[in-house]
Amino acid sequence: MSDDNKAILVVGGGISGITTAVEAAEAGYNTIIVERNPYLGGRVAQLNRYFPKLCPPYCGLEMNFRRIKTNPKITVYTMSELESVSGSEGNFTARIRKNPRLVNEKCTACDKCVEVCPVERPNEFNFGLDKTKAIYMPHEMSFPMRYVIDKNVCTGSSCAKCVEACKYNAIDLDMKTDSVEVNVGSIVFATGWNPYNAENMDNLGFGKIQNVVTNMMMERLSAPNGPTKGKILRPSDNKEVKNIAFVQCAGSRDENHLIHCSAICCMASLKQATYIREKAPDSNVSIYYIDLRAPGKYETFLKKVDEDENVKMIKGKVAKIEEDSATGDPVLTVEDVEGGGKIHQTVDMVVLATGMEPSLKAGAAPGVKVEENGFISLNGQSGGVYSTGVAKSPGDVTTSLQDATGAALKSIQSVVRR
Amino acid sequence: MADETVLTPDLGFIKSLKGAGAETMKKCYQCATCSVICPLSPDDNPFPRKEMIMAQWGLKDDLANNPDIWLCHNCNDCSKYCPRGAGPGDVLSALRKIAIQENAFPKGLGKILGEPKMIWLALLIPAIIFMIAMKIKTGYFFQIPEGEVVFSKFFPISLVDTIFVPIALLVTISFVVSIGRFWKSLNKNPYKLMASGTILSGLIATIKEIVSHSKFDKCDANKDRVWAHRLVLFGFVGLFITTNWAVFNLYGLNWESPYPLNDPDAVAIFGSEAAAGLYRGVFKLTGNASAAILLIGSIMMFANRVKDKGFSSVSSSFDWTLAIMVFAVCVTGILSEVLRLANAASLAYPMYFAHLIVVFYIIAYLPFSKLAHMVYRTTAITYAKMANRDVV
Ligand SMILES: Cc1cc2nc3c(=O)[nH]c(=O)nc-3n(C[C@H](O)[C@H](O)[C@H](O)COP(=O)(O)OP(=O)(O)OC[C@H]3O[C@@H](n4cnc5c(N)ncnc54)[C@H](O)[C@@H]3O)c2cc1C
Ligand code: SF4
Ligand code: SF4
Ligand code: SF4
Ligand code: SF4
Numbered sequence: 001m002s003d004d005n006k007a008i009l010v011v012g013g014g015i016s017g018i019t020t021a022v023e024a025a026e027a028g029y030n031t032i033i034v035e036r037n038p039y040l041g042g043r044v045a046q047l048n049r050y051f052p053k054l055c056p057p058y059c060g061l062e063m064n065f066r067r068i069k070t071n072p073k074i075t076v077y078t079m080s081e082l083e084s085v086s087g088s089e090g091n092f093t094a095r096i097r098k099n100p101r102l103v104n105e106k107c108t109a110c111d112k113c114v115e116v117c118p119v120e121r122p123n124e125f126n127f128g129l130d131k132t133k134a135i136y137m138p139h140e141m142s143f144p145m146r147y148v149i150d151k152n153v154c155t156g157s158s159c160a161k162c163v164e165a166c167k168y169n170a171i172d173l174d175m176k177t178d179s180v181e182v183n184v185g186s187i188v189f190a191t192g193w194n195p196y197n198a199e200n201m202d203n204l205g206f207g208k209i210q211n212v213v214t215n216m217m218m219e220r221l222s223a224p225n226g227p228t229k230g231k232i233l234r235p236s237d238n239k240e241v242k243n244i245a246f247v248q249c250a251g252s253r254d255e256n257h258l259i260h261c262s263a264i265c266c267m268a269s270l271k272q273a274t275y276i277r278e279k280a281p282d283s284n285v286s287i288y289y290i291d292l293r294a295p296g297k298y299e300t301f302l303k304k305v306d307e308d309e310n311v312k313m314i315k316g317k318v319a320k321i322e323e324d325s326a327t328g329d330p331v332l333t334v335e336d337v338e339g340g341g342k343i344h345q346t347v348d349m350v351v352l353a354t355g356m357e358p359s360l361k362a363g364a365a366p367g368v369k370v371e372e373n374g375f376i377s378l379n380g381q382s383g384g385v386y387s388t389g390v391a392k393s394p395g396d397v398t399t400s401l402q403d404a405t406g407a408a409l410k411s412i413q414s415v416v417r418r
Numbered sequence: 419m420a421d422e423t424v425l426t427p428d429l430g431f432i433k434s435l436k437g438a439g440a441e442t443m444k445k446c447y448q449c450a451t452c453s454v455i456c457p458l459s460p461d462d463n464p465f466p467r468k469e470m471i472m473a474q475w476g477l478k479d480d481l482a483n484n485p486d487i488w489l490c491h492n493c494n495d496c497s498k499y500c501p502r503g504a505g506p507g508d509v510l511s512a513l514r515k516i517a518i519q520e521n522a523f524p525k526g527l528g529k530i531l532g533e534p535k536m537i538w539l540a541l542l543i544p545a546i547i548f549m550i551a552m553k554i555k556t557g558y559f560f561q562i563p564e565g566e567v568v569f570s571k572f573f574p575i576s577l578v579d580t581i582f583v584p585i586a587l588l589v590t591i592s593f594v595v596s597i598g599r600f601w602k603s604l605n606k607n608p609y610k611l612m613a614s615g616t617i618l619s620g621l622i623a624t625i626k627e628i629v630s631h632s633k634f635d636k637c638d639a640n641k642d643r644v645w646a647h648r649l650v651l652f653g654f655v656g657l658f659i660t661t662n663w664a665v666f667n668l669y670g671l672n673w674e675s676p677y678p679l680n681d682p683d684a685v686a687i688f689g690s691e692a693a694a695g696l697y698r699g700v701f702k703l704t705g706n707a708s709a710a711i712l713l714i715g716s717i718m719m720f721a722n723r724v725k726d727k728g729f730s731s732v733s734s735s736f737d738w739t740l741a742i743m744v745f746a747v748c749v750t751g752i753l754s755e756v757l758r759l760a761n762a763a764s765l766a767y768p769m770y771f772a773h774l775i776v777v778f779y780i781i782a783y784l785p786f787s788k789l790a791h792m793v794y795r796t797t798a799i800t801y802a803k804m805a806n807r808d809v810v
Contacts, residue, residue: 203455203499249449249501253447253501254501254502255500255501255502255503256499256501257501290447290448290449316449316450317449317450317451317454317501318454319450319451319452319453319454319455319499320454320455333454334450334454335450335453335454335464335467337448337450337467340462340463341461341462341463341464342453342454342459342460342461342462342464344461
């Protein structure tokens, strides 16, 4: 375990990638995290709470960030992507492209720049439910805690108002794209997932009916640091949501969309049912499902939610959502398979339990073989290349953590074996 | 539910379903997307999800007597949205084929004629009947007459009558028996005992719907089929009218094909040759226009089947046989007329003979063929209208 061991490269800084890097570093190996976003944490950072204990996601993330900060063996590149990979197990050369943040490490997060910036952009962290300025903090708990400028909308040196406002000389509008080459012994892909594009399901009205949202939007609508400060207000008129319906398997287990079961969306909807039930005691929840997947330890959670009289679980897949144009209420149609007959239900808001589409479905990364469905199987990779977390197969955080520990061990073996 | 239900799946039935184009049915996982997508499915006990599970369970009797499979117009919108590629539209279409076979009278004949292999036998039967009849009447099995082409010289009109009138009668009897049975079993279905309204009003509403194709027009995935179907239907109706009109000309007016204008009977009725000519013109126009419409419709049907758009229906041999026969009846009919006008005796008479065979095929086997759907569907929709199972 001498220091001339090659480093381990981890692509993707979500909970799986972070865990792989931290575990390997704490075993004494140098690790490098390459993360595309301006912050670490991945999708978990966007959750309001996470099951089964329903604690805020920062419980887990913050602890990991501390471990990263205090461990000199971990190097983090945010806003970065893998550009090329060559070599073989034990001796890869990887080129990393670092996109310019335009804000350097002198930033103290004082917010003076935001006050003066004249340009707004949709906030993708909140799925466009609100806006940020062109210079912004990705989110309240970002790691690194540093602002970033969206180059696509910033008007540049002709404006430079933020540069003037910043007392710490932290803004550098001329920062250029940079790249570094690293020599590593193994590569772990922990590139995670994106929410499946709900607009593809033209019968469910997403994108046309304002009060039809996705489950990830629901996380943001419920989060205290979200666009509505944790009040669950529907998009069309900011009315408080009292009657809500969840549409399971929206785009998952479907030949026309994602063929796989996304594994967590049943649990996510049960969890989100508790969000609304806690906030409004007189609220009503309907969950429409094909079959509810709450494996093993989650069964108690399912039972608990099911005991609530105001939560109804109905077997049948919602296949049509229309809008009541007068009120903006979504009206959904479903066949109640057990009760017989079609149901037409009018609610304040519909949540589509959209599935997880592997990130690499949208475009491959160098050095890795991606299956047709976008997941990265361990089989068929060249030696020293691994995958973990949802990049490998859909699952919850607990499963991802266990898997990431395994990936750390495998990547260490590749470094040592050589 | 306290009662116990014992399911006795009919394995032979499941097999025959698969043969009829429903091999995808086992993929269904009962999500009920199809029942919601279907533009024709009622709120109460919607289809086709329940038919999918009934088919998987092999509940033949329940399915053969289920009016809902006839409410489906095979638009395949449901198949397009089905998350499993279980093809509910195709399964219903296969179920309809089996329902025809099950209800047809005499039943065995339906099964035999449903076999694609049997088509040659089915065509041979009329050929033999015609030749024997010709032998008796003219002394020859197959003799091309001299002189100007006049089809009655080859195959006397009286033979047409003696063969086709009894056949039409048998077909009618067969339908009366099988539809009577079908109607009775419809009414037996426990959840549909709420039938109300009169048959007449139901039937009138149904015919209105058929003429306008209003249900068919709700199709999304398979829009082109609507026009093809409309033209074929109208073509058939036109030819049916023409045929009866010809019978009227013969026995009512005593005026025989090829309708010479100087025929004393005709002149006596119409007053002048010009008036008789006008009458003949309208009559011939009706016939030729109907044939043309049928031809266009059948070509469109063909084209639609060929350019299968992925999610549109899997055409079983059942559908194909019909499409081919409809096409053949047009082509042989039109060619007979053209060849007759061209006075090409050696081609015109055999063509006419072929035409008669196809006409026989379509009429005599009506109760067992896909075409029987018009009778079953009309019955089922009438029932549905009375039972308030109809989506407007
Ligand atoms: C609505 C919803 C609610 C959920 N709630 C819970 C819950 O309560 N409890 C629970 O246990 N699980 C929950 N999950 C599941 C949980 O989100 C996942 O298990 C978790 O996100 C997996 O983490 P990951 O690191 O594998 O992937 P991600 O979180 O997706 O992280 C991947 C990271 O890789 C980065 N990346 C992607 N491509 C590249 C690239 N080419 N180069 C560089 N970086 C890249 C991404 O930017 C991202 O930061 C929920 C899921 C959904 C949809
Ligand atoms: S330079 Fe760009 S980020 Fe700075 S204030 Fe102007 S628009 Fe905003
Ligand atoms: S987890 Fe539930 S909602 Fe998600 S795809 Fe699987 S069954 Fe459907
Ligand atoms: S046929 Fe398809 S859409 Fe209908 S219930 Fe079965 S799987 Fe669902
Ligand atoms: S094919 Fe069309 S009419 Fe028939 S069940 Fe499917 S959607 Fe309904």
